[in-house]
Amino acid sequence: MAAKTETAPATMGTVASADGTTIAYEKVGSGPALVLVDGALCDRGFGPCRPLAAELADRFTVYLYDRRGRGDSGDTAASAPTTTPEREVEDLRAVLDRASEENGGGPVAVYGSSSGAGLALEAAAAGVPMRALVTYEAPYVAAGWKNPDVDHLAVVDGLLTEGKNGSAVGYFLVTMVGAPAFVPFMMRLMPSVWKHMRAVAPTLPNDIRIMSGFRVPADRLSRIAVKTLVLVGGKAAEPMRDAQTAVAAAVPGARSGVLDGQTHQVSAKAIAPQIAAFVSA
Numbered sequence: 001m002a003a004k005t006e007t008a009p010a011t012m013g014t015v016a017s018a019d020g021t022t023i024a025y026e027k028v029g030s031g032p033a034l035v036l037v038d039g040a041l042c043d044r045g046f047g048p049c050r051p052l053a054a055e056l057a058d059r060f061t062v063y064l065y066d067r068r069g070r071g072d073s074g075d076t077a078a079s080a081p082t083t084t085p086e087r088e089v090e091d092l093r094a095v096l097d098r099a100s101e102e103n104g105g106g107p108v109a110v111y112g113s114s115s116g117a118g119l120a121l122e123a124a125a126a127g128v129p130m131r132a133l134v135t136y137e138a139p140y141v142a143a144g145w146k147n148p149d150v151d152h153l154a155v156v157d158g159l160l161t162e163g164k165n166g167s168a169v170g171y172f173l174v175t176m177v178g179a180p181a182f183v184p185f186m187m188r189l190m191p192s193v194w195k196h197m198r199a200v201a202p203t204l205p206n207d208i209r210i211m212s213g214f215r216v217p218a219d220r221l222s223r224i225a226v227k228t229l230v231l232v233g234g235k236a237a238e239p240m241r242d243a244q245t246a247v248a249a250a251v252p253g254a255r256s257g258v259l260d261g262q263t264h265q266v267s268a269k270a271i272a273p274q275i276a277a278f279v280s281a
Helices: 049-056 077-082 085-102 115-125 152-161 165-176 183-188 191-210 238-250 268-280
Strands: 011-016 022-029 033-037 061-065 109-113 133-136 228-233 255-259
Touching: 011 085, 022 049, 022 085, 033 049, 033 085, 033 115, 049 061, 049 268, 061 085, 085 115, 085 191, 109 115, 115 133, 115 191, 133 268, 152 165, 152 191, 165 183, 165 191, 183 191, 228 238, 228 268, 238 255, 255 268
Parallel strands: 033 061, 033 109, 109 133, 133 228, 228 255
Antiparallel strands: 011 022, 022 061
């Protein structure tokens, strides 16, 4: 068996979004371009994208970027009012345009996880050019969700206005995501992790807006003209499974798949082959 080719070190770059905001990215690997889109509270140095990029870098030129208000990208807490789903779609378009320019032109493939999957779907529905789209567990929910009438955006906005960033993170993790109540306490015992989460807490409202009240926006998704693969973990709760079924049904021609044994925190080794096979087909 041939030895795996060594991957060159990642290189950094920035690109200006439509409103002039600086979006930071890094790229690693070689081959067709693939852009990864993170979910809530994550950036390229904190979350699943870097391990996934390492798994894919022998087959793709992988771009991972800091979403607006995170990491080295602009629009921090001081200017958070300029963060909207529309601005984040423009940010993703800017990264895709740069990836296309640097890799011979033409549309670029996209992978999005969690609310990053929601953002990628919104971008595709808005007509942002993509070669292929793979999503993992965009966190829409079915009508029978346990908290269907709670205005989560108002709660999180209120906590942030009061300067209670830690409480906003705890509310998101426990009440919205469904993590056990002890998780925020455990996070506090990891100072660097908790510091990061508190710092990016002001970006949470936009993840909530992107997710359209956590109901599948079937009408908008029906506009997508990109070949799409919708994935869900085998250990996902029923509302999450139902939501991914609804997403796949709404996107014309979409395929769906289940990753056995996987939770919302999907293993890079488990999902990388699925992404590679679909994007390369």
